[in-house]
Amino acid sequence: MTEAAEPSNAIRLGYARVSTRGQDHAAQLDLLNAAGCREIVEETISTRRKDRSKLRAARKPC
Numbered sequence: 784m785t786e787a788a789e790p791s792n793a794i795r796l797g798y799a800r801v802s803t804r805g806q807d808h809a810a811q812l813d814l815l816n817a818a819g820c821r822e823i824v825e826e827t828i829s830t831r832r833k834d835r836s837k838l839r840a841a842r843k844p845c
Contacts, residue, residue, distance in 0.1 A: 797823040798838055802830055 797815030799808040808825050815823050826837040 794822055795820045796841055798826070798841065799823060800826045800828060800835070800838070803827070 795818065797811075797818065797820030799811035799815060801808055801811075804827055806827075812823060812825075822841075824837050824841045826835060828835055
């Protein structure tokens with residue numbers, strides 16, 4: 784099975800989330816950058832919260 788090529792103007796968006804302010808996004812950011820993400824959204828929010836506003840906003844079509 785072959786993967787479809789990304790358009791040359793595609794922007795790979797990454798999402799990094801931690802649950803508490805005592806944690807950091809560093810390891811996730813390293814992986815997202817290595818994956819070629821040109822834009823990365825960071826959010827600190829508990830897994831108990833269903834409304835992740837930054838993720839929702841990032842997923843909206845342009």
